[in-house]
Amino acid sequence: MxxxxxxxxxxxxxxxxxxxxxxxxxxxxxxxxxxxxxxxxxxxxxxxxxxxxxxxxxxxxxxxxxxxxxxxxIHWHLIDPPAKFNLTPRFSHSVCYVDSKRMLYVFGGNRDMATSLNDFWSLDLSTRSWERILATGSYPPPKCSSTFIDDEQGNLILFGGRSMIYIDDIHMRKQLHNELHAYSLERNSWKLNVNFNEPGPICGHSASMVTVNNQKRMIIFGGCTLTNDQSQQATPQSTNDLWQWTDIQTNTWTMIHVDGIRPEPREGHSQFTLNSENILIVGGSSLTRVCRDVWMFSFQTNQWTQIAVNNQYPNDFAPSNDDLSYLPFCMISPSNILITFGRLKRHPTEHERHAYSQYDFSHCDKRSRDDVLTVSSSFPSSSSDENDERNRCSTTSKRSQLPYINNRYSMMDLSSGFQMYRLDLSNIFSSNPCVTWLPSKCTSVFGSPSHSSLYYSLIYTRSELILFGGIEKRKLNLRREFSDKDNRFRSKSSGTLAFITISNIAL
Known part of the structure; x- marks a missing residue:
């Protein structure tokens, strides 16, 4: 005793x-x-x-x-937007991660195709909690498709973008922006930097910070601009110009002179800084096609170099043309890998169909589960808060209560989640520079967001990926006598926040 x-x-x-x-x-x-x-x-x-x-x-x-x-x-952890803060679902928003603050900053975006936002939010990655930032100063207007980067000197730089304005009660037109706003993390205020040599109104461009000759510079490439046609009407047009902006003290725009060939004019692409001498652009779309090419620019020679893209099995290893121009890439520097997520387009096998029918959906967002499954009121409710992990795990033993689904197309709705795609950059500086689409390492897409297939944001932080927002587009099959061009799109924006860990052990 x-x-x-x-x-x-x-x-x-x-x-x-x-x-x-x-x-x-x-x-x-x-x-x-x-x-x-x-x-x-x-x-x-x-x-x-x-x-x-x-x-x-x-x-x-x-x-x-x-x-x-x-x-x-791939372990997905979804957190639904907090209702008490009225965090509006959005797409084409601007995102910037500041590692020293352990914060993710989100500005603006689109609520729908006709409504832009200019609210400003921060996500504390330590607590997984949102907070709306009420800043002072010259606040940016509502817009989307802007670039938002950290100048590594205590400021977040927001440039360009677009919004829709009403001409009359029923007609709208696209408005492009040329403002450069700097948000001070220390003073919690916006500052409008006025300069008459800027690239002009632009959206859908790319930007990254580069240190050239011990000076911080923001490099932007491409995008959509407005040009005047013969009737003096402004029409959108893609560009392949390369511009640089120095820091806030000098506030100077300069167009970079390029020797030799250039990439095709495009918008919606991704840009990355490889080192102090080179930047890389991937993807996007031009006026005529989806851009599957990769280009590297050298500041020493002021020349573009097209990088060969190896893809042995295009249908499996790389995103489809329908999605590629709308997918953001994320760079994992130590691994020399670019990551993106696109919809998995294949029919599940019979074994997968049986396994999926008993899958536990309690950790997925409630809306997607209700759209797919019709279950009784006793089905475990969705838990979107990280503190409810115990409730989420307790429902695992109830997987057998889910009904078996025999419909093949319903199974496609269940299994059309996000597939991870990887682009290997390890040979980009070799004698024969090339990049390679690597085989998919995981085909299990359960737990991924159900309404975030396009125009989402993807950020790499400390050993995890953060996906936020996006929009889903599905063709509505009309009458057979209508052609494909007459099909309409149903769009649904998303406010779901997804934390992604990738390992053999759930972290």
Missing amino acids: MSHNDDICVYSRSIEDLPEEILLRIFRSLLPYKDYASIRLVCRQWERLWRVIKSWRMNTFYDSLSLSTSSVS
Whole structure:
């Protein structure tokens, strides 16, 4: 029989008395933001274990992406938009991640094809909580398709964009913007930077920060501009111009002179800074086609170089033409990999159909589940808050209650989630530069958002990917006598926030 003193001895032990293996197991489940910064301050042992778990988490993430022969699991964690903050679902919005603040900043976007927004939000990655920012100064107008980047000097730079304005009660036209606004993280205020040498009204362009000759510069490429035709009416036109903007102190725009060939004019593409001498552009669309090419620009030679794209099985390894021009890419620098997510377009096998019919949808957003399945009122309700993880796990044992679905097309609706696509950049600086679409490592798309197929944002943070917003477009089959050009689109914007971890172990 245990004495009273023994009881005191047993229950007075703390977490510091646990073996290091158990501590590592606990630390592995913590978010790599403020939690990591806190545990390293406890004691020297915890700081040493923090370094171990930090290295393990990052290496696991990079290896899972780069090793094409290893299996990988994609873990989706969806958080529905908070109703109390009235965070409007959106697409074509502007996103900027600031690692020093551990914050994701979101500006504007489209609520629908005719309505633009100019609300400003921050997402605390440590708590997974949204907050609307009420800033002072010269506030940007409502717009979408703008670029939003960190100048690494305490400011977020918002440039360009477009919005729709009413000409009369029933007619609208596209308005492009040429304003450059700088948001100060320290002063919580917007500043409008006026310069008469800017590229002009533009949207759908790309931007990234580059350090050239020890000077920070924002480089923008392409986009959609307005030009006057013979009747002096402004018409949209894609461009392939390359511009640079120096920091806030000098506030100077300069068009970069390009020697030799240029990429085809385009918009909706992605741009990345490879180093202080080179930038890379991927994807987009021109006036005539979807751009599947890749180009690299050198600041030393002021020349563009087209990079060969290897794709042995286009239908499996790369997104389809219907989606590619609307998908953002995200760069994982240590792995030399570009990531994007597109809809998986294939029929599930009989084995997958049986497995999918018993899948637990309790962690998916409630709206998508209600659209697909008709279930009784006893079905577990959706849980979108991270604090409800216990409720989400408790429903796993009830998978057998889901009805078996025999309809093949219903199964396509269930299995048409986001597939990860990877573009390998490891040979881009070789003697024969090329990029390669790698084989898909995971075909399980359950848990991914159901209304975010196009115009979403994708950001890489600390060993996880963050996907937000987007819009889904589906063709409505009209009468048979109508051609495909007469088909209409049904659009639905999304406010779902998705955190994506990629590894063999759910982090």
